[in-house]
Amino acid sequence: MDVVLLNTPDGAELSVKNGVIELTDALDTAVMLSLFGGNEDDDGSDATLSRSWWGNHAFADLARRQRSETQFLINSQPLVPSLLKRLEDAGVRDLAWLLTSKIATFVRVRATMPGLNRVKLEYFIEVDGNVLTFKFEKRDQPQLFLATGGAGPGSVGSQMLDDGDPMMDDGEPMTD
Numbered sequence: 001m002d003v004v005l006l007n008t009p010d011g012a013e014l015s016v017k018n019g020v021i022e023l024t025d026a027l028d029t030a031v032m033l034s035l036f037g038g039n040e041d042d043d044g045s046d047a048t049l050s051r052s053w054w055g056n057h058a059f060a061d062l063a064r065r066q067r068s069e070t071q072f073l074i075n076s077q078p079l080v081p082s083l084l085k086r087l088e089d090a091g092v093r094d095l096a097w098l099l100t101s102k103i104a105t106f107v108r109v110r111a112t113m114p115g116l117n118r119v120k121l122e123y124f125i126e127v128d129g130n131v132l133t134f135k136f137e138k139r140d141q142p143q144l145f146l147a148t149g150g151a152g153p154g155s156v157g158s159q160m161l162d163d164g165d166p167m168m169d170d171g172e173p174m175t176d
Helices: 028-036 046-051 054-058 069-076 081-094 096-100
Strands: 005-008 011-014 106-115 118-127 130-138 144-149
Touching: 005 028, 028 069, 028 081, 028 118, 028 130, 069 081, 069 118, 081 096, 081 106, 081 118, 096 106
Parallel strands: none
Antiparallel strands: 005 011, 106 118, 118 130, 130 144
């Protein structure tokens, strides 16, 4: 079980319903924290290991530590086409624990630029034969929005963005 986090313009908030913190068995929170939950000053390199998320210090095994390279890149670099491959590679590394812990059988990442000063990140994670889709979009303002869907292959998830436009799966086939 994990807490449900709701994306907000300044980070995330716990979801509380009827005075009780909402819990979930879904991977939404784990994926969001793996990608965007570390120290913003940690670029994932050995040089910034001391700046990694405080919880990492509990693990002697470096493979169990989570670094959130995606967060560092998307918040520290200009949103330009040359960043896309770096974001895809960082996302795979940030979510590698899903593979090593055998929660997922594959993780794929697709980064695109749907417009000027915008980056859309799509994560495809296969769990128990179902492909879960997680989507984040960064605009020229420091905000991330999440849309998820995971009922199975071809499932579509959406959440309204702050400007009222739904962010939907474009139906393109996954590629490595």
